[in-house]
Structure formats: C-alpha cells, structure tokens
Amino acid sequence: MTRAAPIKSVAIIGGGTAGWMTAAALSRTLDTRQTSVTLIESEQIGTVGVGEATLPNIATFNRMLGIDEPAFMAATHATIKYGIEFVDWGQKGESYFHPFGTHGADMDGISFHHYWRALKSRDPNTPPIESFCMTAMAAAAGKALMPQRDPRSPLSRLAYAFQFDATAYAAYLRDYSEARGVSRREGKVVDVSLRKNDGFISSVTMMDGTEIKADLFIDCSGFRSLLLGKALGTDYDDWSHYLPVNSAQAVPCEKVSPALPYTRCTAKRAGWQWRIPLQHRTGNGYVYASDYIDDDAVTTELLGSLGGTPTGEVKQLRFTTGQRKDFWVKNCIGLGLSAGFLEPLESTSIYLIQTGITKLLALFPDSDFKSVERDEYNKIMHKEFEQVRDFLMLHYIATKRNDDAFWDYVRTMPVPDSLQNKLDLFKGNGRFFRYDGDLFTETSWVAVFLGQNIMPEGYNPLVDAIEPQQLQDSLGSMQNAIAKAARAMPSHEDFLKQYGAISTRQS
Secondary structure, three states, X not given: OOOOOXXXXXXXXXXXXHHHHHHHHHHHHOXXXXXXXXXXXXXXXXXXXXXXXXXXXXXXXXXXXXXXHHHHHHHOOOEEEOEXXXXXXXXXXXXXXXXXXXOOXXXXXXXXXXXXXXXXXXXOOOOOHHHHOHHHHHHHOXXXXXXXXXXXXXXXXXXXXXXXXXXXXXXXXXXXXXXXXXXXXXXXXXXXXXXXXXXXXXXXXXXXXXXXXXXXXXXXXXXXXXXXXXXXXXXXXXXXXXXXXXXXXXXXXXXXXXXOOOEEEEEEOOEEEEEEEOOOEEEEEEEEOOOOOOHHHHHHHXXXXXXXXXXXXXXXXXXXXXXXXXXXXOOEEEOHHHOEEOOHHHOOHHHHHHHHHHHHHHOOOOOOXXXXXXHXXXXXXXXXXXXXXXXXXXXXXXXXXXXXXXXXXXXXXXOOHHHHHHHHHHHHHXXXXXXXXXXOOHHHHHHHHHHOOOOOOOOOHHHHHOOHHHHHHHHHHXXXXXXXXXXXXXXXXXXXXXXXXXXXXXX
C-alpha cells in the first residue's frame, strides 16, 4: 500500500490573532524546511484586535509553543484573569462572579454545589457559593498568585487566564513564527484560483500580481472570509434569533487604578459593556443589538462610563453571530472570524481559534485530503460552537430584567433543546452533566445559574447522609481556609512585579 504524499506547502491568508496563532502552532509542529508555511497579510487592512480577555486554555496553548510565560506577559502588557464579574444581569443592582477553578471541593463523588444547596435550604444566610471558590475570593481581594502544587492548599485550586493586548500578542507570535521558518508576505489577496477537476484551491493572487500556490490553505481573513466564504461559497448559519447582538464599539482609556485580576461585564440598554484592565491601559467596549438602540446613543453611553481619558478613537464593528455550514471544505480550513463569530461575552473568540488549530493538528491531512477526516473536523467544530452558543444564551434567558425591549426579547426567545435540557435538569435537583468535551465546566454553568437566580428546587438526596452540623462545620472550615489564603496572597500588581511580567513599554 502506497501512502499519500505529505503536505509540502501551507498558505495562511490573513494575520491578526488567528493567523499568527496558526502560524506559530504549525512552525512548532512542522519541519518548515520540509513543509513551507507562508502567511499573507496586509497592514492596510489591519485586524479587528479588540478581543483582549481569554480563557485558561490559552496558557496550555502557550506552553505547547514553549513560550516563557513572564516574557509573554511583559510583551503583551498582560494581567491575570481569574474570571468575569457580571453586573446587572440577573436584575439591576445585582452582581455575581463566574470564576475559573472550582467551587469548594466535591465529596464522595457528589458535586460541591449540592452540599451548598442543602445548607442554603436550612440557613438562608449561607454565604454565596463564590465564597467557597479560591479563585473568586482572590479576584475579589485584588490578589494574584500562580497555582500551588501542594494539593492540601486552597491555592492549588487557583485557575487563571490572561487579559492582554491582542495586537501585541499577534506581533509576539509573528516574531516566534518567523524565527522558526514561517515566511510573511505583505499585500492583499485579490483573486483565488480553483482547480477545474475538483474545485480545490490551487493558488491565490496578490495585488502586485504575485501568485502563491499551496497544498493547504488556512482562511484567517476575518469577516470577509475570502476563501471559505467567497471563493468556495460556503454558506453561513445565522444565529441572530438566538444571539441578536450585531454591533460593538470599542475604545481604550487610561489606566486610572491598579489593574484588577478579572474582567467586568455590565448589562446595559440593548446589550452589555466590557471593562478589561491591562498593565498600561483599560480596554472598553459596548456590544449591542442595533435594532434596539442607535449607534450615537451607544457612543455617548460608552464614553460617559469609561472612568478614564480615552486614548484612541471609538472603533465600530458589525457582525452576524453564527458559523459556517462547514469549517473545512476541500483543501481550505477557516479559523477565527472567517469560520464564525460568537459575541465576546465569555471571552471565547481566541479559544475557538485555539481549538480549531488543535483539532487541525490532530487531523492534519496528507495530499489525499480524506473526507472522513474533514467530516470529523467539521463535526467537532460544530459541536464546539453550539456548546458555546448555549452557554452564552443562558446569560440572556436567565435574566429577570424587563426594563427594555431588548431584554424582553432575549428573556423569552426560543431555546435550543440542548440548552432546555440543561435548564430542566438544574432547576429540579441541581443536576448538571458535561458532554463531549464541553468547554465550560460544571462550575461555570452553576455560577451563571445561581448568579442569575436560577435556584434548584432541591439537591442530590445522598447529601442528607451527612449530619447537618457536620455539613455546616465542613463548609465553614472550607470558607475560612479560602479567606485566609486569599489574605496572604500578594496584590495583583505586586505579583506581576515578582513574576517578572511587567512590561517596560507603555504603548
């Protein structure tokens, strides 16, 4: 049996975070002396570059690349992110914290939130569940530290991501990739040529007439989706009926106080506003549904709530939430915005790029481009997008707000069966099950359920095997240990200095 020839050339169309994450991963895993990797980007086009908050998976990606973490943090003005504070989502005047890490500790194979619910049913003054989460308490105190190895320490349960300058991250990965043999070509792609016999992409032509051929093409061209959407005609699944926000305005402002180790997300008219603290500035943005509020009103409200002097112009973005019908078509794979877009409510944009890359590496093709491998990639990526969609929808349908037509719509909008099943299970006795490598953990779902006032009627009856006083003492001891550990941690800013992560550049 003769094996198919290996891929000898890869062309990445578009730079930005998606393009350079892809280039970095390929340069790490491929021998670029045997398989050429070329990235084409135009400085005239630029990138969206507003996504600055991430999920813990990004640390795994950086470790896979062999990146020195403090050096990366310094280069990208990064801060620690322990989770997201949600303000005014359940009802106006309320807030809750979605932490990374875990709530408490599971006991006898039963998830911690069942024990917390049992205690809450007996004592209405039981502290909120985030009081039993090391990561949440560190965030509330403005503290930071790397997870500790001793499993007996509450600090071993810390989990973190980063808040960073996405443009600086792309530049950092460009240096990394070029040092490992990736070739960058400056310019715009103006034409895409398809093979007549099978419709595969044979080459792209740049504005200066240069033709670049490749065996495998990666479309990182953003919302334009030059290859996957335009050249190959891959249709788009519009999810606006599930996630109706379609616009965003973003603007940075001066740093006016010590950077907090978390992102803040505040519900607003017809949408929500983010605040992301970096070392050198604060990122701000307002994501909204333009059918319910006009752009000028958003600009006024955004600029009036910055808390610091703007350091740039307001950037306007338009988008349609959804995904391509397929992510891998023929010899082309879409990554990033060219493949789909889900609003940045839970900082999933960079994660979806990352998981697309890792699944590509796991299913990296040879010259045969076997359909079974393409089908598997598409199945996995569709599941990833659908699971994220359902989690984002939970924030909207769980609201009690009725002060705005937008909130009336999202509170009552149609719910996919996959999400309705999770709601029904939790509302009953607090049950939750994670399927098919779901990105968001039980802790994440429980944080939003409880944070937005979806309190289960009951709990796992096996919890009643523990004496009430023993349960109260156990949870009280757990809470005290977490609070003590948080008090002993260094401040977020002191940690950045101690870790060697402070940037020497201010822009």
